[in-house]
Amino acid sequence: MSEVGIDWLKKRGIHDPAVLKAMGEVKHADFLDNGETAHAPEIAAKMVQAMGLKDAGTVLHVGTGSGYISAILSRLATSVFSVEKDQDQAKLAAKRLAELGFKNVQVLYGNTLKQYAANAPYDGILVSASMKELPQKLAKRLGNQGSLVAPLIQGSGVQLVRMKRYTDSSFKEEYLGELTVKPLLGDILVEMGVVDRHEVEMAAMEADVKGKKLGEALLEGHYVQEGDIYQALAKQNDMKLWSAEQVLRHMDKQFVQSMPRAFMSHNRIIPVMKHQGVLQVVTSDPYAQAHELAAALNLVTIDLGLISPTDYEIVWSALDRKEPQPEVDLGAPAPAKQAAPKFDAETISFFEALLNQAIERRASDVHFERHEGEVRVRFRIDGDLHPQSFELNAERLGGIVNLVKVSGRMDQAERTRPQQGHFQRRLADRIYDVRARTQITQFGETVTLRILPQDHRVQTLEELGFPEGSAERLRHLCDRRSGLILVVGPSGSGRSTSMYATIGHVAENVTRKVISVENPVTYSLANVYQIKVDPRAGFGVAAALTSVMGDDADAILIGDIDNAELAHTAVKASRAGHLVIGVITGRDTIDGVRALTEFGVPSDTVASELIAVVGQRLAKRLCPACKTETSLSDELSEAMNWEDGKAFKSKGCEVCEGRGTRGRIAVTEFLEVSPRLRSEISKGNGIDALRMVAQEDGVTTLQMSAQRLVAGGIIPQEELRWTPSWTR
Numbered sequence: 001m002s003e004v005g006i007d008w009l010k011k012r013g014i015h016d017p018a019v020l021k022a023m024g025e026v027k028h029a030d031f032l033d034n035g036e037t038a039h040a041p042e043i044a045a046k047m048v049q050a051m052g053l054k055d056a057g058t059v060l061h062v063g064t065g066s067g068y069i070s071a072i073l074s075r076l077a078t079s080v081f082s083v084e085k086d087q088d089q090a091k092l093a094a095k096r097l098a099e100l101g102f103k104n105v106q107v108l109y110g111n112t113l114k115q116y117a118a119n120a121p122y123d124g125i126l127v128s129a130s131m132k133e134l135p136q137k138l139a140k141r142l143g144n145q146g147s148l149v150a151p152l153i154q155g156s157g158v159q160l161v162r163m164k165r166y167t168d169s170s171f172k173e174e175y176l177g178e179l180t181v182k183p184l185l186g187d188i189l190v191e192m193g194v195v196d197r198h199e200v201e202m203a204a205m206e207a208d209v210k211g212k213k214l215g216e217a218l219l220e221g222h223y224v225q226e227g228d229i230y231q232a233l234a235k236q237n238d239m240k241l242w243s244a245e246q247v248l249r250h251m252d253k254q255f256v257q258s259m260p261r262a263f264m265s266h267n268r269i270i271p272v273m274k275h276q277g278v279l280q281v282v283t284s285d286p287y288a289q290a291h292e293l294a295a296a297l298n299l300v301t302i303d304l305g306l307i308s309p310t311d312y313e314i315v316w317s318a319l320d321r322k323e324p325q326p327e328v329d330l331g332a333p334a335p336a337k338q339a340a341p342k343f344d345a346e347t348i349s350f351f352e353a354l355l356n357q358a359i360e361r362r363a364s365d366v367h368f369e370r371h372e373g374e375v376r377v378r379f380r381i382d383g384d385l386h387p388q389s390f391e392l393n394a395e396r397l398g399g400i401v402n403l404v405k406v407s408g409r410m411d412q413a414e415r416t417r418p419q420q421g422h423f424q425r426r427l428a429d430r431i432y433d434v435r436a437r438t439q440i441t442q443f444g445e446t447v448t449l450r451i452l453p454q455d456h457r458v459q460t461l462e463e464l465g466f467p468e469g470s471a472e473r474l475r476h477l478c479d480r481r482s483g484l485i486l487v488v489g490p491s492g493s494g495r496s497t498s499m500y501a502t503i504g505h506v507a508e509n510v511t512r513k514v515i516s517v518e519n520p521v522t523y524s525l526a527n528v529y530q531i532k533v534d535p536r537a538g539f540g541v542a543a544a545l546t547s548v549m550g551d552d553a554d555a556i557l558i559g560d561i562d563n564a565e566l567a568h569t570a571v572k573a574s575r576a577g578h579l580v581i582g583v584i585t586g587r588d589t590i591d592g593v594r595a596l597t598e599f600g601v602p603s604d605t606v607a608s609e610l611i612a613v614v615g616q617r618l619a620k621r622l623c624p625a626c627k628t629e630t631s632l633s634d635e636l637s638e639a640m641n642w643e644d645g646k647a648f649k650s651k652g653c654e655v656c657e658g659r660g661t662r663g664r665i666a667v668t669e670f671l672e673v674s675p676r677l678r679s680e681i682s683k684g685n686g687i688d689a690l691r692m693v694a695q696e697d698g699v700t701t702l703q704m705s706a707q708r709l710v711a712g713g714i715i716p717q718e719e720l721r722w723t724p725s726w727t728r
Contacts, residue, residue, distance in 0.1 A: 001028060001041060007213075011287040012182075014045045022048070022075035030100055031066040039128065043179065044069050047126055050149045050162050050176055053077060056123040060116060060141065063128030064107055067093035071102045073126065080105045081119050122146055130158050139163050139171060151179050185214055188232040189224060193429070199223050202526075222454040222524035225424035225431050230308040233286040239304060242282045244311035245352075247272055248318055248345040250280075256319065270307070270315055278303050284312040310407055310423065317406045318343045343399035351400050354390060355434070358451060359427045362663070365450050368397055370443040382620050382661055383492075394444070401438060404447050408436040415445055422520065430454070435520070454524060458504035464497060465666035465709075470700065473672060474612060475505050478581075481554070483611035484574040485581045486561075488592030494618045494666050495583050496522050496559070502614075503528065503557045503581055513552060517544045518559030528557070542566045549573050558582035567599035574609040588702055588724050589613040589671035590690050593681060607673075607682035615669035615702055619709065619719040622648055623656035627713060636720055640707065648713040665714060667723060669702040691726050701726055 001009075001023050014020060028041050039047075048069065053059070056077040061070045064084035070093070073080045082105055084090035090109035097105050108115050121143035127135065127150035139148050142165040152161045160179040164172050186200035195203075195218065207217035215229045234241035252273045256264075259271060267288065272280040282305040294302045307315070354377065358366045363379035375397045377388045405412045408421025420437045435450040461471035477485065485502065489495040500523055507514045507527040516525065519533045519541050533544045541558065542565045548556060549572075561567050561584045574580045586592040592613045596606050632645035650660035673681070674697050680690055695701075706723040709715045 001026070005041065009042065009045050012042050012045075014042075014049055016049045018053070018076055019045055019049045019072075022072050025075055026068070026071045028068065031068040031071070031096065039065070039068055042182070044072060046160060046179065047128075047149055047151070048072055048076070050160055051124040051126060051147050053124050058119060058122050060119075060122045060125045061128070062125065062138070064090055064093045064109075065128060067097045067102075067105070067107070069126065069128060070105045070107070071097060071100070074102045074105045077123065078104065079119075081116055081122075082107045083113060083116050084109050085113075117141065125149070127151070134161060134163055134173070139165065144168075182236050185229075185232055185236060188235050189218070189228065192228070192232060192235075194228045194426070195223050220524075222424075222431055222433065225426050226308050226310055227426060230286075230306060234306045237286050237306070239286065239306040242272075242305045242307045242311070243348075244307070244314040244318070245345045245348040247282055247307065247311070247315050248348070251315075253319065268312065270312065272305075277301065280305065282307040282312075284309045313406045314348065314403060317402055317412060343402050347396055347399035348403060350390075350396065351403055355425060355449075356427055358449075359425070359432055361657075363451060365448060368392075368400060368447045368449075370394070370397065370441055370446050372443060382659070382664055383618060398445075401445050401447050404436045404449070405438065408434075410436075410438065416440065424454075433522075452522060458500050458523070458525065459497070461498070461501050461505075464494070464501055466498075466668050466670075467700070467705070467708075470668065470670035474502060474614065474670065477612050477672065478502060478506050478555075478579065480579055480611065482574055482577045482579055482609075484571065484609045485579070485611060486592045486596075486613045487581070487583050487616065488586040488589055488595075488613055489616040490585060490587075492618070493616050494664070495614075495616050498614060498616055498666060498668075499557065499581055499583055500525060503555065506555045506579065506581075512554035514555045514557070515548045515551060515553040516557035516559070517541050517548060518557070522559070529553075542569045545569045545573060549576055549578065553578055555579040555581065560584070561596075561599075564599040567596055567601050571596075571601050571605055571609050575605075586615070588726070589615040589669050589699070590687050590694060590726075591615075593690060594687055597684075603684040604682045607678045610673050610678075610681070612673060613671045615671070617667045617702060617706075617723060618664040619667050619706065619715040619723070620661035621663045621665050621714060622716055623650040623653065623660055623662045625655040626650045626653040626660065629713070632710075632717055636717055640703070640720060642707060645707070645717075646711045647717040648710075649716060661716065665709065667702055667706045667709065667715075667719075669700065669705060671699050672697075695726070 006020055006024055009020060009023060023041060023045055053076045058079045059073050059077040061073055061080060061082040064070055064082040070080055070082040084093065084107060087109050090107050094107035120141040122141055123143055123146050125138060125142060125148040130151040130153050132153050134150060134152065142148055144165055144167060146165050148163045150161055151158045158179045160176040162174045162176055166172065186204065189195050190197055190200060203217040203221055203223060204214055207214050218224045219226065219229065231241055247270060250272050255274065256271055264270060268285045269281050269283045272282055278301045280303045284307055286306055288304060358379050361379060361381060363381050365380035367378045367385065369376050369378065375392050375394055377390050377392060378385045379388055402412055407423040410419040410421045418437060418439050422433055422435045425432050425434060431454040433452045433454050435452065436447060438445055438447050461474065462468060487495045487499045503514060504525065506512060507525060514527065515529045515531060517531045517533065519535065521530050521532065524530065531544050531548060533539055533541050545556065545558065546569060556573055556578050558570055558580065561570055561582045570580050570582055584592050584595050586595045592615065593606060593610065597603055627648050627650045630647050630649045632642065632647045637645055650656065652658040652660045656662040671694055677690065677693050677697060680693050703723050703725045706715065706720055710717050710720060
């Protein structure tokens with residue numbers, strides 16, 4: 001059993017060091033072959049611990065089964081005699097135990113069953129199968145001070161019972177509590193429908209490799225969000241799950257303030273209210289012991305509920321909402337006065353409803369803005385900002401800023417510099433990663449949210465809008481062992497999504513190891529090792545990239561090549577024999593080549609390593625529900641030198657909320673570095689010369705791609721105005 005499994009047993013009440021050591025030495029999986037079942041580790045550990053074995057010589061186990069419990073007992077006793085009536089089962093268990101090296105276990109079956117009496121007295125006897133009454137005759141096989149442990153059926157449940165022998169005629173029975181095993185976290189999450197069995201198994205393997213808990217691996221892989229984990233933990237531990245909003249609505253704040261804050265913080269608890277002599281307490285520790293807390297608080301009864309760590313912090317932030325006083329810089333202008341933030345249950349409810357509406361309306365960003373005398377909210381939908389009619393005042397916006405800071409793990413006291421963080425939300429069957437950024441304006445603190453759906457399936461290049469020929473050629477280039485591929489465009493052009501689609505193809509090949517280095521990680525990718533960077537700790541993207549170069553990677557993904565150090569390191573990785581795929585800011589493909597050289601990478605090195613460049617923009621899609629054919633405007637026809645151009649328009653309908661467009665598509669430019677172009681790059685020739693060679697090589701420019709989409713009725717002709725041209 002792994003260390004994580006041992007920690008779980010400790011939380012389930014297994015504290016005997018010898019038993020924990022034995023559990024760690026016996027692998028449960030070794031006893032599950034051929035469709036067999038074995039007692040759950042928690043049940044096995046509870047029964048073995050109840051025996052209280054100390055320097056045991058001989059132990060009897062009744063009901064060998066798979067041999068799992070016998071193997072555990074073998075680590076605590078000199079000799080174990082294990083009785084099994086089913087001869088086939090017994091032979092299989094005996095063979096397995098011998099092969100696994102448990103040489104001090106003898107399985108008794110058939111003609112050897114009677115030998116169990118000859119080996120008495122026993123220091124301990126354990127009966128695996130549930131029974132209606134304790135076997136008195138078997139108890140007489142105990143030595144003095146020995147214990148017999150068995151599960152006893154009582155009503156609809158099973159009690160764990162221990163009978164201890166003190167003298168030849170003196171026995172004492174003890175009822176040790178109900179013998180139940182809690183359902184596994186992964187099973188509950190599958191039952192909830194938030195993950196499937198395959199995803200749980202993948203996360204479990206990753207957790208085992210990294211020495212983490214299953215919940216941590218599921219969160220890191222974006223299979224679930226924190227709320228899912230705590231909903232499952234509440235079900236597992238038969239606790240009510242409270243939200244921050246519910247706690248704040250029911251809380252007796254005077255009672256909370258009368259209790260020692262240090263005690264509450266140490267135990268991760270928040271008292272909510274007293275009702276009919278019962279104190280309602282919430283905790284972020286699903287394994288907190290109610291009776292211990294009751295004793296510490298001098299109370300008879302506590303009703304213990306569960307709250308997620310984020311909601312726990314939100315509640316305390318609401319209680320401690322006195323505005324922090326920042327240090328005063330006498331040389332700086334006076335900060336804008338802000339109304340005291342309204343941070344209460346209504347604020348939380350308002351924010352959650354607003355965020356859900358933004359997700360439902362497919363908003364990519366939410367802007368909370370302050371202006372002189374007013375505040376407002378705008379959603380960015382399909383590239384454009386749309387004002388929203390929410391009733392929002394300065395006090396409530398202040399509360400939302402605080403709420404976002406707590407959720408995003410930012411410093412609430414910092415109000416003089418921008419901050420960024422992220423948190424997750426689930427809507428229906430999708431998880432959304434919300435990137436938050438605060439900003440300081442002349443009218444006070446504002447916040448912007450970027451909403452990123454965490455789809456487990458990466459879209460293909462064709463689904464994003466790449467022409468079939470370009471997509472196929474790009475995938476072919478990704479099969480190379482080394483070289484540099486760039487995705488070029490401004491911020492918000494969808495370049496990261498295209499980069500993921502590209503690397504996703506590489507990751508499908510199980511013979512290649514793919515590592516990504518990003519800050520932050522935008523999406524979780526299957527079969528990709530995604531390295532977390534921490535610039536504040538001196539481990540930035542460039543340092544991480546240098547590190548993974550020695551990690552036997554076949555392909556490396558770089559989130560954003562935005563400085564000279566990173567550009568040189570990316571090229572170095574390519575020269576070292578890695579396929580490198582990265583994003584760089586630029587106007588088009590040739591501008592991406594220029595960007596590398598402007599970072600100081602020698603022209604001949606760029607020519608040597610660069611194998612392809614993808615340029616990209618995002619254009620609005622025409623709403624298919626209200627699309628009709630129209631003619632290309634004279635202005636665009638003349639500007640594009642496109643005399644016979646065909647176009648479409650959408651008048652707006654309920655489907656597109658009257659906008660005429662719904663969703664966006666990539667407008668792409670694909671440039672494969674030919675021998676001629678490589679020669680021109682190595683000479684250090686300018687953009688015009690490079691574009692001339694690329695055009696002669698037959699490159700499809702962004703403008704040409706946009707014209708194809710206009711003629712096909714995919715995008716409106718107005719999008720041509722924003723598409724870069726090589727001639728204007």
